[in-house]
Amino acid sequence: MLDADFFRRWMVTAAAAVDREAGRLTELDSAIGDADHGINMRRGFQAVTQALEKEPPGTPGAVMVLAGRELISKVGGASGPLYGTLLRRTGKALGDAAEVTAEQLAGALRAGVDAVAALGGAAPGDKTMLDALVPAVGALGGPGSFGAAREAAAKGALDTVPLRARKGRASYLGERSIGHEDPGAASSALLVGALAQVAGA
Amino acid sequence: MLDADFFRRWMVTAAAAVDREAGRLTELDSAIGDADHGINMRRGFQAVTQALEKEPPGTPGAVMVLAGRELISKVGGASGPLYGTLLRRTGKALGDAAEVTAEQLAGALRAGVDAVAALGGAAPGDKTMLDALVPAVGALGGPGSFGAAREAAAKGALDTVPLRARKGRASYLGERSIGHEDPGAASSALLVGALAQVAGA
């Protein structure tokens, strides 16, 4: 069973990964966007860890809702509302339970990813974070599936390279967006990787 | 005896020299001024040759007065009024004679250089065009003295390198003006060199 502390550690681990990889995310965004994705994610996840430290929520759902709210009110850009919605809707789907199963987490994350797709209007193949998130939640299921989700997200991110962007800033580039990894897909892979790490996968 | 054609050829030869060396003059002005001296001189002497071609004046004095007026109304900057005054006053001092001697030219040029000193308030050693002009008119006298004037002007220009500027833009630099040749002294050396060339020295 996964408790509030597990989710808190997921967020803290994700924050560390984002901090470490911020330069790379910004470089990716520099090629096909506006060179701020790493900076945005770092600012957001710093706010998340600070908020979680200040008054640690007692349930998995509350951790995720708080994290999502922080992203929405601190990040801005496209990634702020999208990642904020991902975490907040995941949290809402987790409900009030003090502990949840891996299966419940998988289901809640699927709801979160659906909300991202609804909000941003993107589909897999559009060269966005969904290209990492959708395969990841597809692979996620029981307790042993965290490693598979990490692999799926990482592969999904890399698979954005040959795609032509249809959403977000990169879409302005048309053909010129081809040949670059999508920064949001790369950061999604980091988040899923952090989850796998905390789960010991 | 030197006739109007001699003075016209002097101006045309000077224009060619200025045109050839414009880049160097601008580079010199770039180091201790505002990077336009070559451009200014080229614009001015192009106007001078055009004006002289249009209706060639009949006397040495008229050639120089016309050339001076052209510089004043086409160059601007410090060098426009100063070189314009140099030529105009030289021309006035030459009077209406159809031909003048080398001695008369030397005397008239001295009057022109004096007018430059009066207008700009500079003295030899201030790191200006006067550092080439004053030694040149000092060396100038009889028919055989054109070569000596050229040498004196060239040496005077080079001798500005260790000087600290006290007039013009270079004076703003204080100590930092030391170590660079004054662009106006360099262009003066070109004018005196053109005179010597036309005189066959």
Add this chain to the structure above:
Amino acid sequence: MKMLINVAETVVADALRGLAAAHPELVVDVENRVIVRRDAPVAGKVGLVSGGGSGHEPLHAGFVGPGMLSAACPGEVFTSPVPDQMVRAAAAVDSGAGVLFVVKNYTGDVLNFDMAAELAEDEGVQIAKVLVDDDVAVTDSLYTAGRRGTGGTLFVEKIAGAAADEGAPLERVESIARQVDASCRSFGVALSACTTPAKGSPTFDLPAGELELGIGIHGEPGRERRGMMTSGEIADFAVDAVLEDLRPTGPVLALVNGMGATPLLELYGFNAEVHRVLAERGVPVARTLVGNYVTSLDMAGCSVTLCQADEELLRLWDAPVRTAALRWGC
């Protein structure tokens, strides 16, 4: 890259402190990043709120004041602001007549303003929105996020702002704003990339002797890279790109805009070429604005925005405006 800053983290807050020091006629909330005209809310008047990433100054804060915006919300550099800012701004300027959000069409701006609209309406403020999408360099199709909002924003904010100051109701201010957006097209060209304070190096690499055609205002690369062109050739290309899409049937307002680092001397020279092309194409120009209004930090380059203006839009354009960056008639 050298910048006149303290540290990258504080550039936006520092600029807001400096804005407050220079403009006592504005209320600048540095902590919450909201700039409001001092007399807001004006009784009976519709509020106009805009915002977006910083780095485009004077847009938007420089356009807050009588005759234009009621409030502006600056985000981090090139990052749209967060919903809390717009909600706060809407509350500060709403007189009960409602608030129009002027939103440049970028995914981030759209999502954050949408969230803000929901929250503000929860708090009882009536919200209308207009999306500005004037940049013809982006094709508006299923395969893009739609055209970007660039120079047209200035026309929307000025003209809708004048309508609001005249006392037009929210639906009317909104419909005028939409009309202006529909009448505006822009095209931008970069001679150099810009450098964000946080990144510290140029956002793209533009070799000597090349330029980017069809750039946005966020340091994104453009649609196409070409060998260097003269001012006249750039004017031909940019104006034709705009006209192809706009096909004006009457006089236009022209914004000849610098991207931030192009000297005014060059910009005025470019304006001469823009007017030449428009004359050649038979398009009369009613008004021209030349300057750095919708910028991209220290990018060298320019953009052209044309706005077809009927008599009503022209009248509203000419109406008095008193802001930090745009001022006439009062």
Add this chain to the structure above:
Amino acid sequence: MKMLINVAETVVADALRGLAAAHPELVVDVENRVIVRRDAPVAGKVGLVSGGGSGHEPLHAGFVGPGMLSAACPGEVFTSPVPDQMVRAAAAVDSGAGVLFVVKNYTGDVLNFDMAAELAEDEGVQIAKVLVDDDVAVTDSLYTAGRRGTGGTLFVEKIAGAAADEGAPLERVESIARQVDASCRSFGVALSACTTPAKGSPTFDLPAGELELGIGIHGEPGRERRGMMTSGEIADFAVDAVLEDLRPTGPVLALVNGMGATPLLELYGFNAEVHRVLAERGVPVARTLVGNYVTSLDMAGCSVTLCQADEELLRLWDAPVRTAALRWGC
């Protein structure tokens, strides 16, 4: 170096054509390079004529109009105009009340305006002259050409222009102009060199991580080169350099000026630091102007000008002005 130009030879003429296209309220004589406000000569009013090398836009052409200059004479880039221009301008604006020449203290400007004054007086125009020399980076001594005219020019032109528009006679306009000059001090800093169109490469070489302190507005190197400083450190240095020389005993007007390529975002942040330093030194600030007003082509950097203002100067500063670049009160 890429520029938005056709060819270097025509940049000034091109810019004048563009100015004419954007500003029908100005009479722009492109061939003779004189810009005159359309209603000149105004009966009974003293004329105000200024000019100087191009490359400092909006100075001076952007300051022609009611409440400021009557006419401006732009020279080649960084090269003072020729006497014919000032003579023509003086003739165009003289109503019989005489003309004040506002001359920035550079050898070239001084010599050319002096020649023009003689010629104009020969034509029966009464001429007075004021030299602007506000730049404290240059010591005013026997060993220099005297202090340069930089940002203070804006204050002289605005305040003397207001006095002239009020109908003050020539001696009064001249003495106010002198008072303003005596009350102004400036200090400038470059983060990058500028590039003139004719030369095509930077006028000096400024390595990464270094800046020039005490620069002028013509791409001349400054007084001193240092390692990179923060915005706050630069404000400390520049404001202290100004105050050391000015020693104001009352409130000041502040111009926080960009050299051309510094984004407004940075300039406003710098303004916050300038206000901090002034507050620390106990100097009250009556008015602040932030923007690119007295520029040096595409140079990155800034300058600070302070002008001690008594009530009369403050009143004249606040008086209406309607020019391309400075506009309020009308």
